[in-house]
Structures are given as C-alpha cells and as structure tokens.
Amino acid sequence: MTQDYSHFPRHLVAVDCIIFGFDGENLKILLVQRNFEPKMGEWSLMGGFIGDEETSDEAAQRVLNTLTGLENIYLEQLNSYTQIDREPTARIMSISYYALINIEKNIQINEKYSAKWFDLKDRPDLIFDHNDMVKDAVLRLRRRATTRPIGFELLPKKFTMKDLQNLYEAIFDEKYDKRNFTNKINALDVLVKTAEKDMSSSKKGSFLYTFDEEKYNKKIAEGFMFKI
Amino acid sequence: MTQDYSHFPRHLVAVDCIIFGFDGENLKILLVQRNFEPKMGEWSLMGGFIGDEETSDEAAQRVLNTLTGLENIYLEQLNSYTQIDREPTARIMSISYYALINIEKNIQINEKYSAKWFDLKDRPDLIFDHNDMVKDAVLRLRRRATTRPIGFELLPKKFTMKDLQNLYEAIFDEKYDKRNFTNKINALDVLVKTAEKDMSSSKKGSFLYTFDEEKYNKKIAEGFMFKI
C-alpha cells in the first residue's frame, strides 16, 4: 500500500529575507514598504511564496534577485515561523533567510518595492513577526561571524583595517582595542596588505587589504574559530 | 486591495524528529521502521504532517507523544528541508526537530511504529534525506551542549560524575581527563552532591548528583558558556 496524500492539509509557505549590508560605519538592513493590504505602507522584510518547482533556497534567491538584481547572493536559511495567526489574512508559514550583500556593488533596487536601507539599530517597527525574524538573524550573524570572517561578503574588495574593525564592532555592538584587533586579524593570516592606501579618512592614509581567498577557504575547510 | 491567496501553490509540510537518548554509556537515537510504501521496512525518523490547526512545534510534540506517550519533551527546531524530490511520491517539505529524552523514564513506546533505540554511532542507513537530518542534529546538539548542561534532559534525576562525563564524551566523541572534567563541572556550580552512592559500578561506590535547577536556570539566564 502506498501513501495517499490527498486529504492531508496543504499550506502556503513563504520565504522572508533579512538583508544585511555594511556602509563602512554601521550595519544596515534593507526593508521594503508594503504596497498592498493589510498593513499597506508599513515596513517589512522582502518575501515571497515558494513555488511548486523551487526549493526554499531557490525562492529566497529569486526574491532577492527580484529586489536587487544581484545573483548568487550569500544566503543562509534561518528558521521556520509557523504560528497559525502570524499573518492576519491567511495561515502562512515562513522560512527566513539572511543575506549579506556588499552595499558598494551598484545595486539597482527595483523601485516597485520602495525599498530602503536602514541602520540596523535605528530601524522602524516591522509587520507581523518580522521583528522576531530580524532579532534571530542578528544572533545568527554574530554566531556566523565567529566561525568565518563574514567580511568577505559585506565589504568591498579592498578595505582598510578600520573598516573591518568597524564591521565587527557593528555586528557585535561592542568596541575593540585597535592593537588587539589588528593582532588577531593578522594572526588569522587571511588578509593581504596591498600597496595602496585609502586617503579619504586621514592625512597619513591607511593601507587597503584584500582577502586571500585561497588561504581563507583553506582555513574554513580546516574549521577555524575566529573569536574577537 | 487585499491579497488574494487562492492561486498560490500550497504544500505538504511535515515534521521529522531526531530523538536522542542516553543509556549511561552511549548516545542513542530512536528510529522507526516504515510500515508503508515506499521504503517499507526501512528505518526512518518519526514524523508526521503539520495540520491546519497546529504549529510545527505542536506537530512535533504531537508526533513524539504519539510514539512515546511523553508530554512536554525538550524539543528544538532545526532546519527546513525543501528539496523537491526529497521524497519520491510527492513534494513534501519537512521541518526537523531534535528531542532529548531520558531513556530511564519508563517509556511506553507505541508498538504500532516498531520503534527501536540504536547507538548513534551504529545506526542503520535511513530513508530519504533523514541521514542529513541526523548529521545536522548532532552538530546542533554539540553546539547546544556548550551553551547549557544538556544533561538535564538526557540524564536521570540522580547520576554519577562518570555518567555526566560519559554523556559529554558520547556527544563530542572525545575522551576527557577525569580530574579536569570534574573541576570544570564543579566550577560551574550547578550540581548538588547527594549523600547517596551508586554501588553498581564499583566496590567503593560513586556519589550521586542532582542538578540544582534554580542555580542552573539563573546561569542560563545570565548566559554562560560551558566549554569542555
């Protein structure tokens, strides 16, 4: 006897994306303004329903691509949210994803969605359980940032040590000692110091670094811990 | 205008439970033998579909209760698995949960499901993507075990220091030094040494401990890290 699925309940399942960016100073989040009821005009995460022919990962990539035009975004699945009344109009489950994108890439944000970057610490109240999703995503981001130098995805190709420190300070909402930070990063041995300097921030100028992708991937494969 | 959901696809969504136990020596997993096609007779995780009137958490509790008769089991949501062909007969999404249960509680395992405890390290091959689910669950269990003394759920009320060490060795698949382990556990200050001894393992007998639930909860609230 083979299972007959016809009378099992079926559900609407969406994905919602927590999109993080970094502007060199603060951690940012990309939010969209609802243009339909309910809660029209309020801010929310970008989301969409999972189709019959796509996985949740694919749906999240599609949703992000629709909004930003970017392909192959760094995405990680977070949690499922299945409260029955989490949306007022229908029972909709949602799988959340967090995305890391480099703000400097010239993103063509689709104007249809009235999207806007907010400082993570100064974001508006969101609809439904999206505030919870963001909180969970920040926790995951912090955890992830101790396992691998997340900066790869959030920083431009070339960046200063200060940028990197600012990023970690923004992620963990803490201040670090400049010397200890530099020492620890250098001990990791995944950065390459270029000959170039960024002259915009000071008279002296500060050296630009890039990630050594090969060393970086090797470290990850070996499983390293990156505690600041 | 309000959203009309009628032509969005709807999906079958299941929960699958990775049920861990501990017998004092080895980490165990409770598996069920399929009694329907496809893959009848093979071993799998216990699972079930999410109904219209329940959250995924509730569905997981229900599934576990059906199998073991236990209520209020320690459960934690893990991941969603949404590969389109993860089951051959229909597109079924699954949200995995891991459960920790104390094997000593006299569990009435529902015979309908031909369930059996296996050594985690010596378990049979599972159907579909259930092997992946178990692997992911073990990783999460390890992570969780560094955040809180998981033993609470997996050990009987009273246990010896050796039991606790065996548990951690089973979870991390490593051996620890007896003195260092004891020192570290005592430093945590969450155990109470009782006057009783377990005489079954040696002539001398070994003291039994219990968790100090109050101190334990206080520590968790303060957010402690428990690295062995």
Added chain:
DNA sequence: ACAAAAGTGTTCTCAATACACCCATGT
C-alpha cells in the same frame, strides 16, 4: 607647528591542559 588618524609590542592575568597517587570497599 599642529592636528588627526594610522600603526605598532609588551606585560599581566587567567583559563585550559597535563599529569599521578591515595581511598574505600567487596571479594
């Protein structure tokens, strides 16, 4: 000359590790 940010090393402290002997008891 001075202001403003960049760059750089050492000391101290504490936690993690390694390690070996005596104890209590049933046989």
Added chain:
DNA sequence: ACATGGGTGTATTGAGAACACTTTTGT
C-alpha cells in the same frame, strides 16, 4: 591482601586583555 573504580590538587602553558607612544602628512 588485592583488585577495582572513585576521588582529588598542582604546575605549566598559552591565549586574551589591558595599555601609550610614535609616525605621517595636509593644512
């Protein structure tokens, strides 16, 4: 008396944290 597992403390090492002055250069 001896065999078996239980129980205990110390010394060493290494990593993380605290900490301040010099350098460069545009104005």
